[in-house]
Amino acid sequence: MSESVTDTAFNSGTPAGRVSEFAGSEHFARLFRDGMDMVEETASYLDGPGREDAKAMGRAGALAYAAESMKLTTRLMQAASWLLAQRQVAEGDLSPDQLVNGQYRLPADDDPEELWPADGDIAPGVLADLAGRSRQLYARLKRIDESLFDGAGASESGSPVGDQLNRLMDAFGQ
Template structure:
């Protein structure tokens, strides 16, 4: 599946138009379900078999497990939040212009790959798999986010007057 949002019909569309088109697409519906399924799968693992996996590790492995599970949870919560905002746009609960606000954009995924102790135990396979899937999902969402908002700086606030002033400044170069 390709994550390209700009098509010949909307290459010059505004970011708000691109967002509205995207959230109405089948691609978004599939991506939303994929993301939410991964969140649910991860929660089920961490609350169930993951606890047993963690207890079976030595001290260094258990600490690495805890750190990795926190990174995984953080990454997925950011992804889920982004997807939920886009769904609000799709359902008319939020305008596409509002969704362009900085607080609704995805930050870079600064969470590094897992670092398990050398000469120690390896990560449980399910945790490693979920971490890899979450990094892939996050990277896809980040590319989509950047594509949707290409050519327009994110808005710092959702303020009708401020947004209008930004448009005027852009139009008159001041």
């Protein structure tokens, strides 16, 4: 963890304090590795066997494949960007306060459109697996994002009164 962050920031229950604690945790380190491994796995598939899978489909299936791969890539790039920002905090290259301003927040994963089956073509198994796992990863990161930034994180005391005091201190910038 960064030496510039004071102990009071860790105990204050502020979003910046929670970000700092999370970014320096072993939990984050594992999550970072898992997320980056998924990005690499997806890129390898889409640039290799995925191309062959798309070519084997009919027109509607190929269009659905292209749309799904774009959504998958976008979702993973947003997740990777969020993870990289957290890592910058862990390495001291970015202050936790810089993450609190909102530009590093994860947007909602708006993916209501079902693309498969497309005129009889079903999603290739690897693509369907990657899309499902990426949605799970993104949902997990989104829950963490909300707990870090929205004041939903538990306070050190774990009591409702302590939580309320932390929200008041956050609201008044203390």
